[in-house]
Amino acid sequence: MAEECNDKKCYRHGNVRVRGERLSGKVVSTKGKNTAIIGRDITKKIAKYQRWAKERSRIAVHNPPCINAAVGDIVLIGETRKLSKTKAWTVMEVVQGTSK
Numbered sequence: 001m002a003e004e005c006n007d008k009k010c011y012r013h014g015n016v017r018v019r020g021e022r023l024s025g026k027v028v029s030t031k032g033k034n035t036a037i038i039g040r041d042i043t044k045k046i047a048k049y050q051r052w053a054k055e056r057s058r059i060a061v062h063n064p065p066c067i068n069a070a071v072g073d074i075v076l077i078g079e080t081r082k083l084s085k086t087k088a089w090t091v092m093e094v095v096q097g098t099s100k
């Protein structure tokens with residue numbers, strides 16, 4: 001993947017630095033341009049009821065052309081500055097690809 005990348009919002013080739021939290025999740029949508037939606041299932045314990053509750057979270061992340069994660073991929077994401085109205089995260093690497 002030595003493609004040329006001139007995306008300013010790419011953390012490797014642009015001017016975005018990853019800082020803060022790192023998470024991993026599964027790509028559930030790549031409909032937006034250079035954007036992926038990551039879905040995460042979190043199991044949380046609710047102390048009051050002594051039960052496990054499932055929580056689902058969706059995070060919009062930047063998907064630079066040089067990474068180009070596809071739906072179903074497990075990716076590592078990192079927190080960046082705010083990249084757009086809804087994005088403040090970027091895909092850092094594809095941990096487990098499905099389409100390659």
Ligand SMILES: [Zn+2]
Binds near residue numbers: 007010011012065066
């Ligand atoms: Zn890049």
